[in-house]
Amino acid sequence: MSSEVRTKVLQLYKQLIFLGREYPGGADKFRQQCHDAFIKNKHVQDPKQIMALVAKGRYVAKELEALYSLKKYRAMKQRYQKN
Template structure:
């Protein structure tokens, strides 16, 4: 594997693990981390540059999927906070609105 490909793969691997750790639910978080590790280990010995590039494209698509799911997963929590705020007539900013 060329040095630039190795750098890209390691960078993408670290980024996917980092994003997977953002899942609020333990089960989703551990599953995503395990799948990322397993997928990269499974393809550890691939040497063909075209195959590596195809795998990198697929990994980038999966990274976008993880990022999208993490954002979507936090929506019910925010909606629950809004509901409780309206129900209890709490004044002041709600934390989920400040980060969005």
């Protein structure tokens, strides 16, 4: 694996771990699931396949960010909504 691809994989892993701190099921559970997903695919050597997996991981990261934004929006809406 080239150093460029390795760097992208490590950045994605760090980003997912950082985003997992607020995961509703618990940070430890999310970290373990993330770790298991990366270990499951550690045998992949083809750079194209690796980049496809990185793209899938980025999609998951964006979905997590959207989930957190929605959670914050709902909390704010409850605070300021007139009854």
